[in-house]
Amino acid sequence: MQDNDKALSPPASVNPAQAIAQLELSPHADHMLALAATVAAICGGLYGYDTGIISGALILITREFQLPSNMQEIVAAAILAGAVVGALATGSLSEAIGRRRSVIVVTIVYMIGAVACALAPSVWSLVAARFFLGLAVGGSTQVVPMYISELAPSDRRGKLVTLFNVAIGIGILLANIVGFTLHEVWTWREMVAIAAIPAFIVFVSMFFLPQSPRWAAENIGLHGALESLRRVRNCHRTIHKEVNQIQEVAERTRDEDRGWRGLSQPWVRPALVAALGVAVFTQCGGLEMMIYYAPTFLSQAGFGASSALLASLGVAIVYCVMTLIGCLNVDRIGRRRLMLIMCPGSVLSLIGLGIVFAMHPAPGGFASWLVIAFLLLFIMFNAGGIQVVGWLLGAEMFPLSMRSQATSLHAATLWGSNLIVTGTALSLVHLLGLGGTMWFYAGVNVASFLFVLFFVPETAGSSLEDIEAALKEKRFRPEGERISILQNA
Template identity: 70%
Template sequence: MGLAACIAAICGGLYGYDTGIISGALLLITQDFHLGHAGQELVASAILAGAVVGAFATGWLSERFGRRFTVKVVTAVFMAGAACCALSPGVETLIASRLFLGLAVGGSTQVVPMYISELAPAEKRGNYVTLFNVAIGVGIVLANIIGYLMRGVWSWRTMVAVAIVPAAVVFVSMFFMPGSPRWAAENLGLERAASILHRIRPNKRAVKRELRQIEKVTSSTQGHERGWRGLGQPWVRPALVAALGVAFFTQCGGLEMMIYYAPTFLSNVGFGKSSALLASLGLAIVYAVMTTLGCIFVDRIGRRRLILVMAPGSVLSLIGLGVMFAIGAKAGIGGWLVIAFLLLFMLFNAGGIQVVGWLLGAELFPLPMRGQATSLHAATLWGSDLLVTGTALSLVQGITLGGTMWFYAGVNVLSFLFVWFLVPETAGASLEDIEDALREGRFRPSPGDVRIAGEPE
């Protein structure tokens, strides 16, 4: 499992770097190609449009050819996409290249968390899967460090091209990784699943116990609807609503807007370019620290509880930030308060829903339609991200920067209410426990926060 965790980390780091590097590089790209705000939105959001397509495409690949094979394909596209971006002669080519690179970004977020969740033991699944989130934060930090320290040394082309190296490392490493035991049980038989589990579990007793659970679930799915048609079944709907709703609020709460446009926003209200990039680096560091803490504690605290505890802080931070922008604060105490509210928002958002958003998509869906469902989940994440990134600057133009912050504060209020009423706790439950709860109608939150792994009511 150690190597699997490293693979997840590198893939998450690639996603974080390839999306985060645009924050600093966009200032240089804008100078190179003389972009207006619409052109900046196109360059920034092209990777997200590709990610939506990539998320859907890898769902079919991961079901047809397996999770491990799909990760190989995704990393190959990462390498090719980064090279195309770095060599783009004009803005049109750059946008097309970032669209292609987005296929790998979206594909990685569909297949890697699912692959790790199917390898990990139930008691550590949250820790292992959220390593993907931690690595996203590390990738964003590295992107911002390079954007700040190397802006006068490297061109934006070099900044983009360095992502080829870690992608190549993952590609080679995948030849030594085990396949998914759950996918193997469904497609190659229980004997193949058992041989994989013997490689990654500490003893025969753990293997036998897990095989019994897998066999029970695979036998219960015989003759039932599978794939995309299976997602329309009433018993699957609560998981679909919970996972896709949290996915939407993960991206539409404002964090991606901060990652992509914080230097642009701060520069536009009077901060110097160096100060704006330094603030963006601070945001990236807070993101990395909070997702790391979330990774450590998500299995102890719980998915649902973590969101509910942190969401009010996100709301208050955005309200405060909106006030600061509305009164034109940019120097002295006002300037410091702008930075403080930015960092506080990142602390609460990254430490709460950002930790859980990717995890729920990897663990909530039943095995017969898991590949397609995780595709839909990843596409929802990226579609929401595209919505935010493609409209952020226009929204600021329409309702001012302060009004934009208040708008996103409202979105965070809605996310709190959604989780309170529709998302149950899944910490400590195996993937098979979650599927049983769905089939038996026990998949719902309760006042006592009873875990779905409990006995039927």
């Protein structure tokens, strides 16, 4: 990386204010941001589709390769293991070559991985291909939200970044629709291969988008940041304020605050605790368990196979709708407040679901309808709350000098938690029963509410530089309705 002063200084003969005043702003700034949001949405959709399609495809894969149950688990989990590795590896890559180029690399891996899965001649080659595909899935969850957060204006950052979450829901929904309606028309190979098409669309789109202005400022220079900002901002005054903030942060950044070493600094710890804690509760609160295993749970409760699959499709629809509603409101309501409003509903829904499961409802009776009602209510509250915020906090809470590494750790935490939940849910049901398992997850959601209440500040309306300043000045803490991030900002 270049020396900080050198990287952020314009040529000696150019005054920064004069350079900004002379910028020729693009008349298509809003269109460029819309394209960036579309890229984020497609990547989120790929994540949702590639992880969700296995539920419908696994039956066909098992039939072709005659898989025992342990091999089914390995095939399903391979993509999650790859995602952990991909999330960690992409952090260094996005710092070295930039966020935009990293997305291009990730899409190439997506395309190769999807085709490799579709052409796999044996079960172990399929496992290897799904692991390779997981590298792209994990990598995209690290770099795409970070890229969008660094490109977006602060007042629209939440909405643009959480489009990634909305698209995850759409991807899961499409995967459920494909698995439910086309399992007798398509082979599993076609179900998997189709993901290469949207990956190619993202690959082409990235050549039209600018670099992250934050990364450009630190690695190319002020002229690089201005070139990026002029393409996504429609006001010279906004650019001037943003550049000043970037420069002020860079001037205060020390060598020991950079990279992985920077994450050990005490002043960064509140952001690590808040973002990584929410990441764990995002995955461990029960929603991932419901998405992967709802048909299994409902079948164990006496529902027929068709009813269980339809209920699973309902889960995907509610998830998709609620993440969209949360996306549209997260900037207005706030990240912290949204989680605190929705979490009690998740707790009560799981308690109710546990009570009904413990009663061993007869199929087709009133209690069966209560199971579906409580299940969908839980998805509504969880998907519209913490699921909207989980990926967003990791993209906006961390300082620029260590953001790539921190978002890698954040994405790996999300994927690692997902892997743990996926690997233990059925064992938990065997140990505690369906009712006890729901009550266990209700307890996890109570813990998540208390965690947000005491450890997660409100970041809505703050620029990335405001958040970094709050960390350094020890103002990064919840305080009343609007916390101290905005004080003196």
